Amino acid sequence: MTKLLEVTNITAGYGDGPAIIDGAHLTVEPGKVHCIIGPNGAGKSTLLKAICGMLSIRKGDVVFKGERLNGLRPDQILRKGICFVPQERALFAKMTVRENLRMGGFILDDKKELERRIEGILERFPILRERADQHAGTMSGGQQQTLAMARTLIIKPDIVMLDEPSLGLAPKVVQEMFDIMKMMSAEGVTVLLVEQNALMGLKNADWGVVLDLGRTLFEGPAATVLADPRIQELYLGGKKAA
Amino acid sequence: ETLKIGASLPITGGLSVSGEKHKRGYELCTKLINDAGGILGRQVELIVSDNRSDTATAINQYERFINVDKVDAVYGTFSSRLTFPVASILSKYNMVHAIPSGGALRIYEQGYKNLFYFQVNAAEYTGKDVAAVIKQLIPAGEAPKSAAVVSADDFFANAIEAGLLGQKVKDPATDKEIADLAPGYLSDAGIEVLMQEKWPEEGFNDWLNLANSIKRSGAEMVIGLTASAEEAVQLTRSLKTVGATPKLVYLSQGAQTEFVEGVGKEAADGVLIHTTWHKDVPFDSTLAGKPFSNADFVKAFTAEYNVEPDEDSAIPFAVCQGIEQAILGAGTTDNAKMGEWLHARTKDDPVRTVLGRFSWDEVGLPVEKSHIMTQWQNGDLTFVYPTGEFEGVSPFSYPKNGF
Amino acid sequence: MTVTLQDSSASAVIEARRTYNEKLSRKTDQTRATWFPLALLALLAALPLLQFVGNYNYVLHLVLFTASYVAMASSWNILGGFAGYVSLGHAVFFGVGGYFSGMLLARYGISTLITAPLAGLVAAAIGYGVGLVTLKVRGPSFIISSIALLMIARILFDNWHFIGGANGLTLPTNDLTVQWAKLPYYYAMLAIAAFTVWSAYKIKHSKFGLGLRALSKDEIKAESAGIDTRFYKVVAFALSAFFVGMAGAVWGEYLTYLRPNIFLLILVSANMVLMCILGGKGTIAGPVIGAILIVALNELFVATMGASEINILGTGLVMAIGLMFFPLGLVGTLARSGKLPRILNWD
Amino acid sequence: MAEILQILILGLALGGVIALMGSGLSLVFGVMRIVNLAHPALIIGGAYITYLAFKAFDIDPIAMLPVAAVTMAAVGVVLYRLLFQREARSAKYSEMTVLLTFALAMMVEGLLGSLFTNTQRVTSPDYATAAFFIGDVFIPKGQLYAGLVSLAIIAALSLFLKYSRLGYAIRATTQNREAAELLGVNVQFISVLAFAIGIGLAGAAGSLVSFVFSFFPAKHWEWIAMLMSVVVLGGMGSILGTVVGALILSVVAAFVGTWIGATWSTLTFFLALFIILLVRPQGLFGEKPEMA
Amino acid sequence: MLEVKNLCKHFGGIKAVDGATFTVEKGAITALIGPNGAGKTTAFNCISRTAAPTSGEVWLDGERIDHLRPHKITAKGLSRTFQISRNLGDMTVIENVIVQSRVDGLRGLFRPAMSREEKDKAMSILDFLGITRIAHEDGHNLSYGQKKLMDLAALLMSDPKIILLDEPAGGVNPSLMEEIVGHIRALNDKGLTVLIVEHNMDLIMRLSHKVVVMAHGKVICAGTPDVVRKDPHVLDAYLGGVLEDEAA
Numbered sequence A: 001m002t003k004l005l006e007v008t009n010i011t012a013g014y015g016d017g018p019a020i021i022d023g024a025h026l027t028v029e030p031g032k033v034h035c036i037i038g039p040n041g042a043g044k045s046t047l048l049k050a051i052c053g054m055l056s057i058r059k060g061d062v063v064f065k066g067e068r069l070n071g072l073r074p075d076q077i078l079r080k081g082i083c084f085v086p087q088e089r090a091l092f093a094k095m096t097v098r099e100n101l102r103m104g105g106f107i108l109d110d111k112k113e114l115e116r117r118i119e120g121i122l123e124r125f126p127i128l129r130e131r132a133d134q135h136a137g138t139m140s141g142g143q144q145q146t147l148a149m150a151r152t153l154i155i156k157p158d159i160v161m162l163d164e165p166s167l168g169l170a171p172k173v174v175q176e177m178f179d180i181m182k183m184m185s186a187e188g189v190t191v192l193l194v195e196q197n198a199l200m201g202l203k204n205a206d207w208g209v210v211l212d213l214g215r216t217l218f219e220g221p222a223a224t225v226l227a228d229p230r231i232q233e234l235y236l237g238g239k240k241a242a
Numbered sequence B: 001e002t003l004k005i006g007a008s009l010p011i012t013g014g015l016s017v018s019g020e021k022h023k024r025g026y027e028l029c030t031k032l033i034n035d036a037g038g039i040l041g042r043q044v045e046l047i048v049s050d051n052r053s054d055t056a057t058a059i060n061q062y063e064r065f066i067n068v069d070k071v072d073a074v075y076g077t078f079s080s081r082l083t084f085p086v087a088s089i090l091s092k093y094n095m096v097h098a099i100p101s102g103g104a105l106r107i108y109e110q111g112y113k114n115l116f117y118f119q120v121n122a123a124e125y126t127g128k129d130v131a132a133v134i135k136q137l138i139p140a141g142e143a144p145k146s147a148a149v150v151s152a153d154d155f156f157a158n159a160i161e162a163g164l165l166g167q168k169v170k171d172p173a174t175d176k177e178i179a180d181l182a183p184g185y186l187s188d189a190g191i192e193v194l195m196q197e198k199w200p201e202e203g204f205n206d207w208l209n210l211a212n213s214i215k216r217s218g219a220e221m222v223i224g225l226t227a228s229a230e231e232a233v234q235l236t237r238s239l240k241t242v243g244a245t246p247k248l249v250y251l252s253q254g255a256q257t258e259f260v261e262g263v264g265k266e267a268a269d270g271v272l273i274h275t276t277w278h279k280d281v282p283f284d285s286t287l288a289g290k291p292f293s294n295a296d297f298v299k300a301f302t303a304e305y306n307v308e309p310d311e312d313s314a315i316p317f318a319v320c321q322g323i324e325q326a327i328l329g330a331g332t333t334d335n336a337k338m339g340e341w342l343h344a345r346t347k348d349d350p351v352r353t354v355l356g357r358f359s360w361d362e363v364g365l366p367v368e369k370s371h372i373m374t375q376w377q378n379g380d381l382t383f384v385y386p387t388g389e390f391e392g393v394s395p396f397s398y399p400k401n402g403f
Numbered sequence C: 001m002t003v004t005l006q007d008s009s010a011s012a013v014i015e016a017r018r019t020y021n022e023k024l025s026r027k028t029d030q031t032r033a034t035w036f037p038l039a040l041l042a043l044l045a046a047l048p049l050l051q052f053v054g055n056y057n058y059v060l061h062l063v064l065f066t067a068s069y070v071a072m073a074s075s076w077n078i079l080g081g082f083a084g085y086v087s088l089g090h091a092v093f094f095g096v097g098g099y100f101s102g103m104l105l106a107r108y109g110i111s112t113l114i115t116a117p118l119a120g121l122v123a124a125a126i127g128y129g130v131g132l133v134t135l136k137v138r139g140p141s142f143i144i145s146s147i148a149l150l151m152i153a154r155i156l157f158d159n160w161h162f163i164g165g166a167n168g169l170t171l172p173t174n175d176l177t178v179q180w181a182k183l184p185y186y187y188a189m190l191a192i193a194a195f196t197v198w199s200a201y202k203i204k205h206s207k208f209g210l211g212l213r214a215l216s217k218d219e220i221k222a223e224s225a226g227i228d229t230r231f232y233k234v235v236a237f238a239l240s241a242f243f244v245g246m247a248g249a250v251w252g253e254y255l256t257y258l259r260p261n262i263f264l265l266i267l268v269s270a271n272m273v274l275m276c277i278l279g280g281k282g283t284i285a286g287p288v289i290g291a292i293l294i295v296a297l298n299e300l301f302v303a304t305m306g307a308s309e310i311n312i313l314g315t316g317l318v319m320a321i322g323l324m325f326f327p328l329g330l331v332g333t334l335a336r337s338g339k340l341p342r343i344l345n346w347d
Numbered sequence D: 001m002a003e004i005l006q007i008l009i010l011g012l013a014l015g016g017v018i019a020l021m022g023s024g025l026s027l028v029f030g031v032m033r034i035v036n037l038a039h040p041a042l043i044i045g046g047a048y049i050t051y052l053a054f055k056a057f058d059i060d061p062i063a064m065l066p067v068a069a070v071t072m073a074a075v076g077v078v079l080y081r082l083l084f085q086r087e088a089r090s091a092k093y094s095e096m097t098v099l100l101t102f103a104l105a106m107m108v109e110g111l112l113g114s115l116f117t118n119t120q121r122v123t124s125p126d127y128a129t130a131a132f133f134i135g136d137v138f139i140p141k142g143q144l145y146a147g148l149v150s151l152a153i154i155a156a157l158s159l160f161l162k163y164s165r166l167g168y169a170i171r172a173t174t175q176n177r178e179a180a181e182l183l184g185v186n187v188q189f190i191s192v193l194a195f196a197i198g199i200g201l202a203g204a205a206g207s208l209v210s211f212v213f214s215f216f217p218a219k220h221w222e223w224i225a226m227l228m229s230v231v232v233l234g235g236m237g238s239i240l241g242t243v244v245g246a247l248i249l250s251v252v253a254a255f256v257g258t259w260i261g262a263t264w265s266t267l268t269f270f271l272a273l274f275i276i277l278l279v280r281p282q283g284l285f286g287e288k289p290e291m292a
Numbered sequence E: 001m002l003e004v005k006n007l008c009k010h011f012g013g014i015k016a017v018d019g020a021t022f023t024v025e026k027g028a029i030t031a032l033i034g035p036n037g038a039g040k041t042t043a044f045n046c047i048s049r050t051a052a053p054t055s056g057e058v059w060l061d062g063e064r065i066d067h068l069r070p071h072k073i074t075a076k077g078l079s080r081t082f083q084i085s086r087n088l089g090d091m092t093v094i095e096n097v098i099v100q101s102r103v104d105g106l107r108g109l110f111r112p113a114m115s116r117e118e119k120d121k122a123m124s125i126l127d128f129l130g131i132t133r134i135a136h137e138d139g140h141n142l143s144y145g146q147k148k149l150m151d152l153a154a155l156l157m158s159d160p161k162i163i164l165l166d167e168p169a170g171g172v173n174p175s176l177m178e179e180i181v182g183h184i185r186a187l188n189d190k191g192l193t194v195l196i197v198e199h200n201m202d203l204i205m206r207l208s209h210k211v212v213v214m215a216h217g218k219v220i221c222a223g224t225p226d227v228v229r230k231d232p233h234v235l236d237a238y239l240g241g242v243l244e245d246e247a248a
């Protein structure tokens, strides 16, 4: 089994504060959908931030395609092929939708190709075409989420890391979102997502990870995770799932 | 044990150009005194503090000199605006207050007994000498008949203006009248004021507009009561740019070398400026008990600093001479005794400085001195008035031939 | 303790979560030292006894000067520190206070020590009015509007002949001997400073203060939390003008001289801001410590370097270094990293 | 009529220079959220560079402009690295920088003061005090050239920001530093670049100012409030706004100065600021704030 | 209790809310649902007056409130949360919570900021939401979900009569959400009126008494959950057949 990204026992925190994650590990295999779940404040977002270079890693290693990523800046890590959409969406509020998409392809040098891809995105998401000249900051919560997601499709990275992609999306759109994710993984883009909509997330994933207490508590095929009664009780809103 | 003398000066900030020169004047004088063995056998230690052109700081620093440094005497600071408040604190401590710059009448009308002004007269009376130049040096019939008076909203400039226009001088605190200068020196000289304008002390940039208004007023004489050499340069350059053609230009500042440098020789040509001092005037004085002429001063200054002095250095030099003579005369650094000695000076037994002879009336203004009227001619500052008193007076050039 | 899901029950995880939370939770620092400022005050009140054994006028002057800035910086803190509106125009209220009481003194002979509270009220009223206009904008725009306020006041005062215009006016001096002349102002200023610090403390720990802190972060959120932001802000502005006005009143008579360019100076405002920030914006001890530091620093520069441009350079340098290494001010930064000496925690 | 035209011309001429002085301020705020109170002090720095060259080698001030701009830009790089880099991520960035730049202004003033003393300086190329006379009306050459050069620089800069890839990156970094970083922008480089451009503009303005106004190190205090008013009137961060604001205010100030009194002409700037805060707080070209 | 009549909010050409009319009955839990960009958040903004409506009326307890400033509306007992949490940095979580408690009159302004009772109450709310450990943490340094929970805590602090929740479940762990649902229901039993925006259909269906569906700024359907879930328009525009999936 080849590993695309391997995170071993890392420790990270904010500034000189306490270590928020301490001993988290994670294995990412190419072409699959991975879903991380865990309670609020467990350190899921922190883990993703540490991988993409927004936080410095105090201990442990992040190895991507056999290369250590520790200490690189986010823009360098992006160029290596890891793309991250944070939970706060990271849009440019005072730029239009189209300009946001254009920024999404900032690392592409070919201008024509960029415009073509943007066209493709607008094709796929009619709501974005409709609002192409609206400032991103004035869009509704769900529209912004759609934009943030769509932006990652412009460059075709090896891994996309999505922090709660279904947040604030209407049920119908959530389904579409997961379909897109599946399609991406079919195209060879590996997906790593964090979900509080855990049922939905795990159902659409191949691999499940439970992160709690700043550590990885469990790792396994998504179906196994879904079936575990303790996990159901602790993280999936137990009663109903049972 | 050294004899300490303190001076707070505006080395930085808006008044820094003159402040820096004052410092040189004090320093040179101190050095010469020390080279000659000091005062009363004691070496003089000069303590200069930068008050950043800020009044509160200036007051502070004089208190510091007196209470912490325990100075034996002080030198005054530069500009009326700083001198005014400093006067109050020095009076409280009964220190002899030798004032290099602080000509506004209001300073002397507060009843302080320790003031000694080291220039010609209160600024309000400056216009007298301007009027004299017009009346005496210009052939009758050719004199300018109208004037535009523009001035900085500054203590000193306002004072000159009050004299020229014949205004009342009042103490705003109590509304008491200090002097009534009517009808004013301009109307004395038969000049009608066509335009009058003030610009703020800080942050004024609109010189071209001002110059344009002056030009449009059609006045034959321009009176520019600038508070600093900088303003004099700006005003003159603007008058040149707009192509004004007055017959006569009088400025209250601009005797400094920076003035010609800033405006160029032609533009400066014919500009009339009053000063207290000129390098060619054959004043004789004493320093360290020995004769020391004005020419000696120019020589010593040039040797020390590689530039010729102007009045901003000569005046403080004179202040230093005055204090030296007061200490020697009183035989002590007791400021009360020094004050008595200074007050006892007369026309025949004066303080002798590079600015000439000084004796004072009871409020501290010098008696019987007149300004030296200077004129830029060909890049040199020549003196043109008073005509009878000294050698080397140049002929007055009139009318001004454009800029 | 390691818990893995493979071999433990759900309740064990919940138990482990509790310990994990315990480890991460942050404790509050509750060791306030109110005795220290009180002791300091007592000490300073006794200081003039020194006059019996020598001339310590300059020391008194320095304390008085520092006290005036303690009052002003603490007062500024109400608007700038609590409500987050940085004003570089507070010198206006210094001037208003100084001139209001000063003119009463000049014309009617009533000492500013009596009229100072009145001067404070006048300053507060003006602050209230100005606040209604300028508090509509925040951030840099507000800062600039406050500079403009200062400039406007300066131009108006410069041209108002009734109060002496740009030339200013002198006030009568009191009849005390040099030895004791400073004392009335010394005690007055000390009292004003103490009163201001106490008020700032009270305000910070009130509902009002909490509201100010809330609106300093997010006005929309504060509004929807039920805070009348407009009213809070304007009142904060008025309060923070009040104490500055009082200080100005006493300062004017102490100097015996009123002039727009003594009072209406951006450097006066900048000093308040700097002291507050350097000491710790939004804290109680911060402005006090900041004022002491800056005055001391200034003295040091004057004493060691005398007159020079190096002086300005040095002040700027110290300020920059202070800001870079103590971005929350001395008190704020030390408190955040848990290294604040106990005696400096007055909050 | 000629009088009105004349005043208008003088106002516009001055406005052009003020526009350039203000645009660097506006740019640095617009893209960096730094309220650079040291901007006028750095302008004076640029003026000194020009002055030295004029004095020593008789080099024309306008010809010196690129040199002054590049030198000051280099200074900007150093300043950014020393002062602002570590603050860039802090939440109170904008406010902190006001004070940091205040400190910087003092340092620059002190440094220039020790190097050049506080004597006033001015460069005097021939055109500085010459004018074109058209009948009754004149156009001062110095101001005219300075104004034209200013507008050309500002136009070039605006185009750069709007259309170039670096311009995009600069704007994106301003709005959301983290997001830009995640999309592959080297935000540190971009920040340094933007700051350097801003300070470079100060250098350029310095060259022009050197023959339009006289200057000495402490002079910058006089300019700060005026430039700030212009920037706020135009809308913080909008360069177009700054230009329009500068021109409008200078013209109005010229009329006030002539017809009401020179004392009141500076008041125009500040009064206008208050009025704009009352009726349109975001400035002429600024973005609307969140809550109505 | 709350009546929205013909509410419109236009941004230039975009009609975010376009003549929406609905009512919220006293003591009921009403849900407001609709596709992304339907205008739900904007409607909330207009009701709580953090944005000014273009036209239309909002009535609370028989009193028109659409011209009042936000704090006045809050004082009348209407509190809301924000979809994207707005929290106050540099203030601890407990301060963030207590700032929401009521202040009465001018004298109340100068009462101590945090009384004993308020602190105890705040701590018990935090405890219930499982976030006591961050009580003294800076409001900025929270995870997304923690911010949402803090908002909720603040809301509960002010003892409102009616609360408007904008996606309270978004980003909150399902297990915790179960408990929160229980709590909201308990409060509702005690008479609290609730208006809730959510995309979690399962939660809506279980919790609400009445559902209002918005699309393109208009109310397209309103009724009991069962009626709404069968409405073809709703299925088409919003649900996209998700519920059938789950039922299967």
Ligand SMILES: Nc1ncnc2c1ncn2[C@@H]1O[C@H](COP(=O)(O)OP(=O)(O)OP(=O)(O)O)[C@@H](O)[C@H]1O
Residues within 6 Å of the ligand: A014, A017, A020, A038, A039, A040, A041, A042, A043, A044, A045, A046, A047, A087, A196, E134, E137, E140, E141, E142, E143, E144, E145, E146, E171
């Ligand atoms: N900027 C920050 N500074 C300091 N601490 C932080 C910061 N952001 C988050 N934390 C702390 O880190 C912990 C983990 O946060 P993180 O955002 O990783 O949680 P999460 O698992 O993503 O939770 P959620 O599901 O709510 O998004 C939290 O307890 C939070 O208090």
Ligand SMILES: Nc1ncnc2c1ncn2[C@@H]1O[C@H](COP(=O)(O)OP(=O)(O)OP(=O)(O)O)[C@@H](O)[C@H]1O
Residues within 6 Å of the ligand: A134, A138, A139, A140, A141, A142, A143, A168, A170, E011, E014, E015, E016, E017, E034, E035, E036, E037, E038, E039, E040, E041, E042, E043, E083
């Ligand atoms: N300030 C604004 N300027 C322009 N358009 C805006 C503005 N605010 C909102 N809109 C538009 O109004 C519409 C309604 O937005 P709103 O946020 O109310 O939707 P919503 O129903 O809450 O959606 P979601 O479920 O995605 O949160 C959207 O199309 C949005 O783009």
Ligand SMILES: [Mg+2]
Residues within 6 Å of the ligand: A044, A045, A046, A087, A163, E143, E144, E145
């Ligand atoms: Mg998260």
Ligand SMILES: [Mg+2]
Residues within 6 Å of the ligand: A140, A141, A142, E040, E041, E042, E083
């Ligand atoms: Mg919404």
